[in-house]
Amino acid sequence: MDASFALKLAPASVQAIIKRAAKAGEAEYLALKNKIRVARLLYIDETSFRVLGRNWWVWVFRSDTDMILIVRNSRGNNVLEEILGKDYVGIVVCDCWRAYIIGAFRSVEGIIVYETLASLIATWQLQKLDIKKELHRMLTTNLC
Secondary structure, three states, X not given: XXXXXXXXXXXXXXXXXXXXXXXXXXXXXXXXXXXXXXXXXXEEEEEEEEEOOEEEEEEEEEOOOOEEEEEXXXXXXXXXXXXXXXXXXXXXXXOOOHHHHHHHOOOHHHHHHHHHHHHHHHHHHHOOOOHHHHHHHHHHHHOO
């Protein structure tokens, strides 16, 4: 394999380098994932990209102090459970994709919360307010 710096590397060598880099960063990755898992307020979003003709997603989990990007071949709530655990009790600000609703709002109380937030967001949109700022203001003022 020819690289842009005129290095000649076999595919097996590239794979070995990638594995070593992943192992070197594993402790930092796990520490960051744990910080995200215990954050009281998270902003989460995902976006797709193609790999060899198949959809993959980059998930962004951001607190007020930390951020982690997760690349997975799934857009489902399994990614939320992997990163946050099944019992996450913090607040998630998201676009209400169904994975969040199924994953985070499993109870009747959760559905009421979802409907309330959806109504607030719709109202703020009509008022041409900055939704992110309004959510942050509301959540930090009332809950944090």
